[in-house]
Amino acid sequence: MNAILLPTSEGGYRSYRPNPDPLPPLTCGPARSRTFYAAAHVVADPRAACAEAGTEVDWEATSAFRHRLWAQGLGVAEAMDTAQRGTGLDWPGAAELIRRSAAEARAVGGRIVCGAGTDQLTAAGTYSISEVIAAYEEQLAHSEACGASVVLMASRALARAARGPEDYLEVYGELLRQSAGPVVLHWLGPMFDPELAGYWGHDDPDEATEVFLKIIAEYPGKVDGIKVSLLDADREMGIRRRLPAGVRCYTGDDHHYPELIGGDGERASDALLGIFDPIAPVAARAARALDRGDPVAFRALLDPTVTLARHLFSVPTRHYKTGVVLLAWLAGFQEHFTMLGGHQSARSLPHLATAYELADRLGLFPDPELAQARMRQLFSVYGVAS
Numbered sequence: 001m002n003a004i005l006l007p008t009s010e011g012g013y014r015s016y017r018p019n020p021d022p023l024p025p026l027t028c029g030p031a032r033s034r035t036f037y038a039a040a041h042v043v044a045d046p047r048a049a050c051a052e053a054g055t056e057v058d059w060e061a062t063s064a065f066r067h068r069l070w071a072q073g074l075g076v077a078e079a080m081d082t083a084q085r086g087t088g089l090d091w092p093g094a095a096e097l098i099r100r101s102a103a104e105a106r107a108v109g110g111r112i113v114c115g116a117g118t119d120q121l122t123a124a125g126t127y128s129i130s131e132v133i134a135a136y137e138e139q140l141a142h143s144e145a146c147g148a149s150v151v152l153m154a155s156r157a158l159a160r161a162a163r164g165p166e167d168y169l170e171v172y173g174e175l176l177r178q179s180a181g182p183v184v185l186h187w188l189g190p191m192f193d194p195e196l197a198g199y200w201g202h203d204d205p206d207e208a209t210e211v212f213l214k215i216i217a218e219y220p221g222k223v224d225g226i227k228v229s230l231l232d233a234d235r236e237m238g239i240r241r242r243l244p245a246g247v248r249c250y251t252g253d254d255h256h257y258p259e260l261i262g263g264d265g266e267r268a269s270d271a272l273l274g275i276f277d278p279i280a281p282v283a284a285r286a287a288r289a290l291d292r293g294d295p296v297a298f299r300a301l302l303d304p305t306v307t308l309a310r311h312l313f314s315v316p317t318r319h320y321k322t323g324v325v326l327l328a329w330l331a332g333f334q335e336h337f338t339m340l341g342g343h344q345s346a347r348s349l350p351h352l353a354t355a356y357e358l359a360d361r362l363g364l365f366p367d368p369e370l371a372q373a374r375m376r377q378l379f380s381v382y383g384v385a386s
Contacts, residue, residue, distance in 0.1 A: 004372055005386050006353040007379070016357050018372050023281045023363040028073040030111060031287035034261060034268065035248065037075040037113060038276035038283070039082035040066055041324050042089060042097065046338040057093060061334050063104055068333065072284035074276060075111030076101060077151065081192065082274040082321055083115075085153070088340025091120040095142055102146035113184060113272075114143040117153035125157070129167050132158045133174050144180045151227060151272070154188040156195045165201030165211045172215045182224035184250060184272070185212060189230040191317045205230070209239060216247060227252045227272045231317075236260055240267045254313045254320070258286075258302040262295055274320060275309040278327040282362060308358040311351075319346040323355045330356060330371040331364060337378065349382050 001020055005013040030036075043065065048056035066076050078101045079085060079094040089097070098114045105112035116139035121127055127135075132155060143150045152175060162168055176183065187208075190197040200208035216223045225248030228236045233256035240249035251260040251269035260269040276283045282305050289297035312323040322343055329337040337344050356375050365371035379386040 001368060001372065004375060006357060006375075007350050007384050008353075009348070009350040013385075016360075018368045019360050019363055020368060021363060022366050022368055023285075025366070026281060026284055027071050028284060028288060030073045030075065031291055033290040034287065035075065035111075035250070035270040036073070036276065036283060036287050037077040037111070037250070037270075037272040038069050038280055039077040039080040039272060039274045040069060040277055041321060041328065042083045042340065043328075043334045044088075044336075044338050044340045046336045056340070057089075057097065058334070059100060062097070063100060065328065065333055066101055066104060066110070067108065069277075069280055070105070070108055070110035072280050073287060074280055074284060075113065076105065077272050078102075078112055078114040078148070080115045080151065080153070080272075080274075081188070082277060082324060084321060084340050084343065085115060085117065086119050086123075086156070086193075087318075087321075088343060091139070094119070095139075098143055098148060099146050102143075102148040106147060112148050113151055114146070114148040115151045115153045115186075116140045116143050118155040118157045121157040123156065127157050127161050129158075129161055129170060132161050133171055136171065136175055137178065140175060140179060140183075149181060149183070149224070150179065151184040151186050153186050154193070154196050154199055156193070159196050159199055162201055165207075168199075168201050168211055169215060172212075173218065176215070176219040176222040179222060182222055184224050184248075185215070185226040186252075187212065187226060187228055187230065188252070189232075191231055191315070192229055193318060205232075205235060209242075213242060216244060220244070223247055225250050225270065228269075229253065231255045231313075233260055236269065237264060237267070240269060254309045255306070257309070258299055258306060261290075261302075262299060274324065275305070275312065277324050278312070278331075278359060278364065279305045279308070279362070281364060305362060308355070308362065311354055311358055314351075319343070322347040323352065326352050326355060327359050327364065330359070330374050332367055332370050337374075349379070349384065352378070 043061035045056040118135035200211040227250040229252030250272040286301040
């Protein structure tokens with residue numbers, strides 16, 4: 001293959017020759033040693049994705065991507081942040097996504113868990129605790145009625161309404177009393193969403209930890225686990241050591257996931273990760289290595305993906321979705337690079353060029369020539385030579 005010129009952030013170019021040896025296709029069953037969920041993106045309908053009103057999703061392409069994850073043995077974490085919850089995907093769209101994906105999961109025996117939050121409440125509104133509970137109840141009931149397990153997503157409305165930790169205890173206690181099955185709690189740090197600063201009623205993460213540990217202790221059997229998205233490996237390891245037996249720690253740390261999933265010899269994290277969307281072929285192979293009892297092969301596979309992950313999740317971290325969707329387009333999993341709300345413009349061209357190079361080095365593009373051609377197409381839109 002011919003080399004391609006990639007624009008740099010310094011205003012110049014670098015020459016890159018694409019990897020001619022992509023990873024071969026893989027079909028396998030679910031991992032046995034850990035639970036692996038990929039937080040999957042949605043494919044927008046490019047004809048209407050930037051419209052101010054309504055949510056325009058390409059349902060066929062979105063479903064096909066989830067089937068690809070299930071075929072590789074990964075579970076799907078549906079309607080999470082990676083699916084642009086609160087940044088293009090509104091609650092009616094998320095409800096339809098959950099309904100469709102839960103039905104597809106049942107049809108193929110795929111593992112699925114769905115996000116329940118409060119995003120039907122407007123971002124500018126001020127709400128009471130009872131209104132926050134009611135919003136959560138609606139989404140919890142919908143997901144369970146669709147036959148899906150639930151992640152109780154961190155709520156911007158709750159973060160605004162709460163006067164202190166007692167309000168978090170009230171909200172989560174009420175939801176856990178109602179839930180039909182064990183749920184996953186979600187601690188999403190402010191690096192992902194600045195509006196969630198001070199979640200659990202404390203700015204101090206040690207004090208915040210005590211609040212959700214109290215919730216878990218007060219409702220035995222109602223919490224499957226907690227998803228920790230703080231990008232702090234030491235803190236996550238400290239949290240999982242304190243979890244009661246049978247309660248999982250799902251890493252949401254897209255910077256340190258190999259070591260957290262690999263474990264410390266006593267405890268290990270399961271995974272619910274946005275980075276598993278673009279690196280699914282590698283994550284599936286790494287899961288198989290763990291199942292074989294080969295932690296060295298697991299790290300040899302997964303460690304090289306961290307450079308890409310840290311690049312995609314670089315500051316401002318909330319824009320990681322742009323790189324995720326770019327890579328899906330380059331891989332041929334969708335026919336365009338368009339996102340709900342026009343968020344394809346959230347990252348610079350040099351950032352996207354580096355994402356392409358790092359993903360290509362990992363062999364993530366089934367057709368490297370197609371990926372290169374699409375990068376050239378993107379460059380031409382920006383008026384950049386390649």
